[in-house]
Amino acid sequence: MHRSAPRLSRILACAAVPVMLVAVGCSSDSGSDGKKNAGSSPSGSASAKPSEPTVEPAKFSDLPDxxxxxxxxxxxxxxxxxxxxxxxxxxxxxxxxxxxxxxxxxxxxxxxxxxxxxxxxxxxxxxxxxxxxxxxxxxxxxxxxxxxxxxxxxxxxxxxxxxxxxxxxxxxxxxxxxxxxxxxxxxxxxxxxxxxxxxxxxxxxxxxxxxxxxxxxxxxxxxxxxxxxxxxxxxxxxxxxxxxxxxxxxxxxxxxxxxxxxxxxxxxxxxxxxxxxxxxxxxxx
Structure with missing residues (x-):
């Protein structure tokens, strides 16, 4: 009975290993995505397109009778x-x-x-x-x-x-x-x-x-x-x-x-x- 306890502990420890690996893998992927997102932010937004030249205002805004x-x-x-x-x-x-x-x-x-x-x-x-x-x-x-x-x-x-x-x-x-x-x-x-x-x-x-x-x-x-x-x-x-x-x-x-x-x-x-x-x-x- 006393010898079975250490054996049970080893089984539980081995079972926990895949969970940790998965957790580590997820953490690694998340970091990768974050880097990709940071790198993919539009660099073009910093350089806006030149605005079109405005047309000359109209001379008259009304007409006589x-x-x-x-x-x-x-x-x-x-x-x-x-x-x-x-x-x-x-x-x-x-x-x-x-x-x-x-x-x-x-x-x-x-x-x-x-x-x-x-x-x-x-x-x-x-x-x-x-x-x-x-x-x-x-x-x-x-x-x-x-x-x-x-x-x-x-x-x-x-x-x-x-x-x-x-x-x-x-x-x-x-x-x-x-x-x-x-x-x-x-x-x-x-x-x-x-x-x-x-x-x-x-x-x-x-x-x-x-x-x-x-x-x-x-x-x-x-x-x-x-x-x-x-x-x-x-x-x-x-x-x-x-x-x-x-x-x-x-x-x-x-x-x-x-x-x-x-x-x-x-x-x-x-x-x-x-x-x-x-x-x-x-x-x-």
Whole structure:
């Protein structure tokens, strides 16, 4: 009985050996993993990527009232007997990004015929955007787009385009003729840019009931006078401060112009009486 006790102790001691080895093995593995984890910590985090250069802030952060962008005297001179002296504003979901206004009228001269005139101005502002570019760059792209659009007017004849100085930072005059409602219209469209704002102005007219068709030179002169006032209104009333950080009012969405960009502004527009029908009215005594 006394000899069995030492033997039992030796058995228990041998049985404990594998447990210790396992424990040692686990401890060794843990240390190895710890070293691996320490060694695998991203060394690249210490050297951050260089930040992208910020775009130039937009010059203008607002637009003037388009119907007030052209002086009343100028409207009276260019559109005699305008149906709405204050103009017809176009629909817009954001007047700080896009706005437009139009005027039209028929000056009935009795037996001497009648003169129809249409004037339309559109203002479009672009914000600076890190992904899309500066407001000025986006406006320059739209400026080119609007010139191409004017030159591609459906049914236009004798189309000509010429850069003109003294209007904003850049401006182009597009002229052409267009026959509609059995009358010959003369068109002058001026596209101008100042900073991050594009102004597109169309002036056209025709003679009715024997009235003489206006000359292209007269249309250009009138259009240039009006667009200079519109550019001046932008530079005077728009806030020349950068927009709020992160602001991105996309001027290409959610807006509509009054009329049809000056290309469908003939006698049969909207709620207006046809200039041709007015011209057929009883002559003034």
């Amino acid at each position: 388009p119907c007030g962008a052209i002086g009343k005297k100028t409207v009276e001179d260019l559109v005699p007997d305008a149906k709405k002296k204050g103009g017809t504003a176009g629909q817009s979901s954001d007047l700080s990004a896009r706005g437009s206004c139009s005027w039209n009228g028929l000056d009935d001269k009795g037996l001497k015929g009648s003169q129809y005139r249409w004037l339309d101005v559109g203002l479009t502002r672009f914000d600076s955007d890190q992904a899309l570019g500066s407001g000025a760059e986006r406006a320059t792209a739209d400026y080119t787009k609007q010139i191409a659009k004017a030159k591609a007017a459906e049914g236009a004849t004798k189309v000509a385009a010429e850069a003109t100085a003294g209007i904003g930072e850049e401006a182009t005059v597009v002229t052409y003729g267009l026959s509609k409602t059995d009358e010959d219209f003369e068109y002058a469209t001026v596209v101008a840019r100042t900073g991050n704002v594009v102004v597109t102005l169309t002036y056209n007219g025709a003679g009715f009931a024997g009235g003489k068709k206006p000359s292209s030179a007269d249309m250009v002169e009138g259009a240039q006078k009006a667009v200079k006032e519109a550019i001046g209104a932008v530079e005077k009333t728009a806030e020349a401060t950068p927009p709020a950080k992160g602001e991105d009012k996309d001027a290409d969405k959610g807006t509509e112009k009054a009329g049809d960009d000056g290309t469908k502004d003939s006698a049969d527009s909207g709620d207006e009486d046809s200039p041709k029908e007015k011209a057929k009215a009883t002559p003034k005594s």
